Amino acid sequence: MRVLIAPDKFAGTLSAPQAARAIAEGWSRAAPGDTTVLVPMSDGGPGFVVGLHASLGGELQTVTGVRGPLGVPVDAPLLLVDGRSGSRTAYVESATACGLHLEQRRSPEDASTYGVGQLVAAAVDAGATSVVVGLGGSTTTDGGAGLLAALGARADVPLDAGPAGLAGVTSVDLSAVRERLARVTLVAATDVRSPLLGLFGAARTFGPQKGLDDAAIVRVDAILDAFVVAVCGSEPAQRKVADLPGAGAAGGLGFALQVLGATVEPGVTMVADAVGLADHARGCDLVLTGEGAYDVTSRDGKVVYGVAEIAGEALRPCVVLAGKVLVGSRERRAMGVEAAYAMVDTVGEETSLAEPEESLRRLAERVARTWSDR
Known part of the structure; x- marks a missing residue:
């Protein structure tokens, strides 16, 4: 048998x-x-990279000194798998850079996804033509602002200081990020279909498990709403990316990745196909x-x-x-x-x-x- x-x-x-x-x-x-x-399987959350490496092989690297959610440096894995015709796919896992388990103390309004952006940058520097980001298990609710900052985004407020740092944001420039990723395909692997904002959004749905109380949830959701306007514009057609399934994944990392053109795939389906x-x-x-x-x-x-x-x-x-x-x-x-x-x-x-x-x-x-x- x-x-x-x-x-x-x-x-x-x-x-x-x-x-x-x-x-x-x-x-x-x-x-x-x-x-x-x-x-071994994964839905995109913790264990995503290790599980894929066990089945796919490839080159498993360690990216040292990645900024953790509250700034404490951590080491995080990066899996590189070479394909046909010179293609190279990189797999990174958001939880290894901004996971709930990395916190030494709870400070959810200060937690940043900057380290995830560093992992994406390391993947691009390693020659990846496609970068797959596993989303899940995060302690962040910054709309992916930290990731964008690590890839070169500029704004009129700090993008790498969690949702609290985004208060008062009115403009975000992504031109340097788009130029850096111009030849790279992005994929967000997640089991979450939540939008970024509102009753079923990132702050209200997942904020309590990250330490946001009721008042903080309202405050962070409003900050993220202003962040969407700064990134996308105020018209409904411009803002629609925030309403897409998966935009609320990993505290809004799904939003930032989709703004950059990423496709969203069910993590378990993607892993199942890969293995x-x-x-x-x-x-x-x-x-x-x-x-x-x-x-x-x-x-x-x-x-x-x-x-x-x-x-x-x-x-x-x-x-x-x-x-x-x-x-x-x-x-x-x-x-x-x-x-x-x-x-x-x-x-x-x-x-x-x-x-x-x-x-x-x-x-x-x-x-x-x-x-x-x-």
Whole structure:
């Protein structure tokens, strides 16, 4: 029996490659004769670059001294993959430069995406003809102003000081940025379809998890509205980029990238295409996927839903292994998932958090006893 193992990260405990290995090791305990095919996945958030490197290979570089969200330097990965006819695609991950996990202290109105712009600049300097930016897991809500600043944008206020620094903005000059990226194709990979502004925008939807209180959400949303006018103009036709799906991704990085001509692709779909997930699924008998918490939000462009869709198209059963399972059988079937199993049900929550790899191995061993035809 051939088993495809294509999990997402288990947030806060295991990266996608670690999760895939743990599932494979546990499965082999119960079914040593089965063949496991490991394809770690990502939706564009944390683990995007590492997961792609595990499947695509390529040259993984470290960009040192990238500015973190509050100015503390960090090291961040840059993946370069050469294609045909001299093309070179670079993959960068916003979370490695402005991720929530990088904060030493919470100061959401000061957090900047400048470091993401530095990664894009490093990719261009490395000869990339296409730059794919994975969006997700950010602590920023600056509309991508920091990214634009790192690439050469100029304004009448600081662009690299978070949304607070944008207060009073009236003009932004992107001519130097457009010139620098004139021969580069940009792609934003994300699972978020939110616009930049308003009730479902970046500040209101994701601000609370980044530390913005109610008053700050209103304040930041107004600042971003003025930023849109400064970048695009005040007419509805000029401002429409702020309303596009994905403009609110990663605190507005999606907006900045789309202003520069980026296309937005579902992160899981893009990763699945890059690693040939459909071909892998057709060549296996069973598809396993997983994430930390399998819940109703898993349907919103997340890895589990994307993998289940591909498994369904290949007429292969899909089974989920998760830290927690918070959906019922009806929702599970609607996502194309045959069965779902939780680590907390097997070893308990305390052990799941303290020993995540071994807990996932034990869960996979249990699942193999049910699903393997050994």
